[in-house]
Amino acid sequence: MAIEVRVPTILRVYTGGQKSVNAEGDTLQAVITNLEVNYPGIGGRLLDDSGLRRFVNVYLNDEDVRFLDGLNTSVGEQDAITILPAVAGG
Amino acid sequence: MLEISRDLVDQIVRHARADHPDEACGVIAGPAGSGKPNRFIAMINAARSPTFYEFDSADLFTLYKEMDERDEEPVVIYHSHTATEAYPSRTDISLAAEPGAHYVLVSTRQSGQNEGPYEFRSYRIVDGVVTEETVKVI
Known part of the structure; x- marks a missing residue:
C-alpha cells in the first residue's frame, strides 16, 4: 500500500531531488518511519523528542495533522501527505 | 541581486505599514526557475x-498548492520588523526553509503606519548563512 508523500524543496536533498515519493504505513508515524528507512536523515527533520517538529507542517490531503490525530493519524492508500516547512520568523 | 518592480515594492511597504505595529508577511510568486517576482x-x-x-497553516497549504498548479515558486518571502532594523533575526535565520527565495525585510520602525522613511533590504538565507544582496527596483 503506497501513500504519496510530497516533499518540500529543502528536504529533497534526502530524496535525490524527487518532489514526491511513495511510502508505506497505516499511520503518519509509520509513514515517517518508512520514509526514514528509504531516505535516511529525513525523519530527524520532521520529528524531535516531543513528536512532530513545531515548525514543520504535515497535511493529510488538505488537513493539518495537528487538527487530526497528529502522528497517530490514520492514512490509507487514497491519501496524500504533504510536508511544508512553516514560513515563520521573528 | 533582487530585481523587483516599483509597484511590488510599494505593495509590500503598504502592507507593512497597514499591519504596524504587528509584523506583516507575504510572498511574491513568480514562474518556477525565472527568479522574477510578479x-x-x-x-x-x-x-x-x-x-x-x-x-497560517491552512493558508500555507493553499498557497503552495496554488503555486504548484501555476508552476510558480516563492521568489520573494517578505516580512516586516516594526521596532528593529531590516536584518534577519536569529529566529528568521533558523527557520528560513526556502534556500532559493529572496528574503525581503522591511522595517517600519521610523514611520510606523505613516508615509515616511522605511528600510527595504533583501537577503539569501541558506544553511544558516545570511548574505545581503542588492535590490534593483525596475
Whole structure:
C-alpha cells in the first residue's frame, strides 16, 4: 500500500531531488518511519523528542495533522501527505 | 541581486505599514526557475505579534498548492520588523526553509503606519548563512 508523500524543496536533498515519493504505513508515524528507512536523515527533520517538529507542517490531503490525530493519524492508500516547512520568523 | 518592480515594492511597504505595529508577511510568486517576482500575495500573520510572524497553516497549504498548479515558486518571502532594523533575526535565520527565495525585510520602525522613511533590504538565507544582496527596483 503506497501513500504519496510530497516533499518540500529543502528536504529533497534526502530524496535525490524527487518532489514526491511513495511510502508505506497505516499511520503518519509509520509513514515517517518508512520514509526514514528509504531516505535516511529525513525523519530527524520532521520529528524531535516531543513528536512532530513545531515548525514543520504535515497535511493529510488538505488537513493539518495537528487538527487530526497528529502522528497517530490514520492514512490509507487514497491519501496524500504533504510536508511544508512553516514560513515563520521573528 | 533582487530585481523587483516599483509597484511590488510599494505593495509590500503598504502592507507593512497597514499591519504596524504587528509584523506583516507575504510572498511574491513568480514562474518556477525565472527568479522574477510578479504575483503579490499578502498573507495573514497568524501570530499577530510585533516580534513574530507565521503563515497560517491552512493558508500555507493553499498557497503552495496554488503555486504548484501555476508552476510558480516563492521568489520573494517578505516580512516586516516594526521596532528593529531590516536584518534577519536569529529566529528568521533558523527557520528560513526556502534556500532559493529572496528574503525581503522591511522595517517600519521610523514611520510606523505613516508615509515616511522605511528600510527595504533583501537577503539569501541558506544553511544558516545570511548574505545581503542588492535590490534593483525596475
